Amino acid sequence: MQLLIVVLNKTERLETLLRELGEAGYTGATILDSRGMAHSLDGYGEYQFMASLRMFLDPDRRESKTIFMVLRDEAVPEVAKIVNRVTGGLNQPDTGVLFTVPVQYTEGLDPSCS
Numbered sequence: 001m002q003l004l005i006v007v008l009n010k011t012e013r014l015e016t017l018l019r020e021l022g023e024a025g026y027t028g029a030t031i032l033d034s035r036g037m038a039h040s041l042d043g044y045g046e047y048q049f050m051a052s053l054r055m056f057l058d059p060d061r062r063e064s065k066t067i068f069m070v071l072r073d074e075a076v077p078e079v080a081k082i083v084n085r086v087t088g089g090l091n092q093p094d095t096g097v098l099f100t101v102p103v104q105y106t107e108g109l110d111p112s113c114s
Helices: 011-023 045-057 073-087
Strands: 002-008 030-034 064-071 096-102
Touching: 002 011, 002 073, 011 064, 011 073, 064 073, 073 096
Parallel strands: none
Antiparallel strands: 002 064, 002 096, 030 064
């Protein structure tokens, strides 16, 4: 099993992403509001320049959404494909990131995950 994590910068795509994941049978996820480090450092002295640059490049987006999903190993490529289709591709600037972490043990999950 894998913990798939998506940090979605294109938050306007969240509803569509969740709908398409649900239609594909992936209904177990936790979604948290998140914020990038550059936006958080905007008042901290030497980091102020980095935050100012970030605000200049993308002044409207300050928040992101972080999605956590525990999936069977074989489900990861399909979910990644959905994420890329809905976002227009994670290879595009300021879209988001996706990565997985191995899961060794779980309790309380839907049996379809394992």
